[in-house]
Amino acid sequence: MIAAPLPTRAGKAFVGTRAVFLGHDLHADLRHADWVELYLLSITGRRFAANQLKLLHAMWVCTSYPDARLWNNRVAALAGSARSTPALGIAAALGMSEATVYGGHPCVRAIDFLIATQRRVAGGAVLAELVEQELAERRIYGYGRPIHSTDERLPWLLGIAREHGLDGGPHVALAHAVEVLLVARDARLKMNYAALTAGLAADLGLSVTEFHHFQVPMLLAGMTPCFIVAAERPAGRLFPLSCDDIAYAGAPKRRWVQNR
Known part of the structure; x- marks a missing residue:
């Protein structure tokens, strides 16, 4: 199958020879690049100075809280507890990170x-x-x-x-x-x-x-420990709730009748 032409300024993979990343040879020009430097290049098309990259790194590091009680980390931990995969669990947690009130x-x-x-x-x-x-x-x-x-x-x-x-x-x-x-x-x-x-x-x-x-991956580093620790425990044991812990004011207990 021949791929259709795709005009783009993002770059191109010349499989078997080289890869171009926003006008730079990924391996010849960018192989020593810091990952955040590469990420900022992908976003802005610009290269940042070393002191600027240190600060941008710190924005991510200083808020990497591995606490499963936090709203998005809880999703990652629940995914680990449910035996999901790291990619699915972290992706879901990142999606939850774009909260309206916080995040x-x-x-x-x-x-x-x-x-x-x-x-x-x-x-x-x-x-x-x-x-x-x-x-x-x-x-x-x-x-x-x-x-x-x-x-x-x-x-x-x-x-x-x-x-x-x-x-x-x-x-x-x-x-x-x-x-x-x-x-x-x-x-x-x-x-x-x-x-x-x-x-x-x-x-x-x-x-x-x-x-x-x-800021999309700003909270990511705190999610992975929550996933891993929850996955090390018995499945489904994260934040377990007993029925007695739930304040229920609905219909009373009733007999289950199975349809035949």
Whole structure:
């Protein structure tokens, strides 16, 4: 069978000879590339400096929590407990990571807000007024956090950004300024990981769409241990619930009549 022509800028596999990756020879030019460097190249078509890659790595590392109680890790663990395959279990957990209230969706909304607001502030708009306008229409993502308002990841990630001279960009400064305004309204609305990573990514030149792609595997490293540990236990034993643990207010117990 002869494959149909496929015009694309992504690249091409010349099976038996070479592979082209966004205009680069994958083996001759990119064989020493860091994996995150290759991933960012696939998203943006650009090469990033070593200090920028260190920060991008840290965005993933600092939020790799192997806790099966977290909503997406639970899916990975349940997949392991059900004896699914790693690919299926992790794919399902990654899909769950794009949650609306937390996870991928707030990251996208946060960088969209910061980029648009920074552009308007640079044009002379008053930040406090822009925040009020945004709050009148919808919530500002990247501030506030379920369970605990303090985000323990922020000082560590900011420290790494500072080590590499990447903590002083306009979008990060804007994210802090927005936090001051929001905390004045409600002390629980402190900056969370979504706003900080969005600000750092925007200062590295990532667009909304590019950051959306970048954050997809951000939580992946914490999922695999949850899958493995659950798979090591007897099948179906993860988070077991007894019928007595369920508050049921429906129809009472009734006799099962089998159809013949």
